[in-house]
Amino acid sequence: MAIFTKEIQLMNGNEHIHYPMIIVKNKLFSQFESKKLKETADRGKIIPLYIPYVNDKGPLYHIKQGHLTLVQFENGFSFSATLATDDKPYFYDFSKGVSPVLVFIFFFILLGSMILFTPIISQENAFKPSLYFSSLGTGYMLIEIPLIQKFILYLGHPVLAFNYVLAELLIGSGIGAYFSNAKVFNNLSNRIYLPALLVMVINIGLILSLNSIFKVTSNFSLVSKILIAVILVMIQGFFMGMPFPRGIKILSENKKKSKTIPVMWGLNDVMSVVGSVLSIMLSMEFGFTIAMLAGAILYGLISLQNRNLGIAK
Numbered sequence: 001m002a003i004f005t006k007e008i009q010l011m012n013g014n015e016h017i018h019y020p021m022i023i024v025k026n027k028l029f030s031q032f033e034s035k036k037l038k039e040t041a042d043r044g045k046i047i048p049l050y051i052p053y054v055n056d057k058g059p060l061y062h063i064k065q066g067h068l069t070l071v072q073f074e075n076g077f078s079f080s081a082t083l084a085t086d087d088k089p090y091f092y093d094f095s096k097g098v099s100p101v102l103v104f105i106f107f108f109i110l111l112g113s114m115i116l117f118t119p120i121i122s123q124e125n126a127f128k129p130s131l132y133f134s135s136l137g138t139g140y141m142l143i144e145i146p147l148i149q150k151f152i153l154y155l156g157h158p159v160l161a162f163n164y165v166l167a168e169l170l171i172g173s174g175i176g177a178y179f180s181n182a183k184v185f186n187n188l189s190n191r192i193y194l195p196a197l198l199v200m201v202i203n204i205g206l207i208l209s210l211n212s213i214f215k216v217t218s219n220f221s222l223v224s225k226i227l228i229a230v231i232l233v234m235i236q237g238f239f240m241g242m243p244f245p246r247g248i249k250i251l252s253e254n255k256k257k258s259k260t261i262p263v264m265w266g267l268n269d270v271m272s273v274v275g276s277v278l279s280i281m282l283s284m285e286f287g288f289t290i291a292m293l294a295g296a297i298l299y300g301l302i303s304l305q306n307r308n309l310g311i312a313k
Helices: 031-043 059-065 070-075 100-124 127-155 158-178 194-216 222-240 243-252 258-285 288-303
Strands: 002-009 016-023 047-050
Touching: 031 047, 059 070, 100 127, 100 258, 127 158, 127 194, 127 222, 127 243, 127 258, 127 288, 158 222, 194 222, 194 243, 194 288, 243 258, 258 288
Parallel strands: none
Antiparallel strands: 002 016, 002 047
């Protein structure tokens, strides 16, 4: 591998554009080839950054010799020089840490929702239901958005991934909501809510297996890939659709708390927006996998709330 850059001065003379160039071979460069590259670069006024044998005392040399790690090299820049990956494909983001704009949006929405809903929740003593519906809204988006992103490369286009994954997730959630009162999902334990636990298990399973599934089926036709996406996402959506109607049903069975149903519905919607922003923040800082894992953890916590949400008695 050899690395070059060419600096071009704009007409106003105050700005410069750098054109990077990387030459890669499937075999090692010989000394003769390296010298020829250096001579060609000098004639074209191209600056060599790394050429084996000729100009190899830069950062790559020190990394190769163990004097410097890649992480130390990346951290030495005033901006983010971390490589973009499929799990974190934000190649345009050079800022270190979370974007201040996203942080502002996140806390602005969170603060606004607290000001709007806290007085009503306090008056009705509905802290546990509010925590339940808030977690559902946040957790749903923490899973939905990274899941759409992960299917973009697989299906070949963002529009396809958005349309099919979102549709499958919502259809699956609708079917799950219809079966949310089935005894098989509600009578197994008084301490653990099974559908929420299954969301966590399935989500972790997708995190561990999606890359392998994509790799094995990468040569399939688009129709076959869509069918695979339908199966994977609808299974997840089926169980993700159960906790919300279950919570509404429990509230409706309690005369004192039934009037808080519109509040909980609105709180769930607002926290879905919070979850969307949080999903982007986690994805940009740590990757889609961590964002999905955060959603799985939230559903795991939801599963630990007892069947009556602490309000039926």
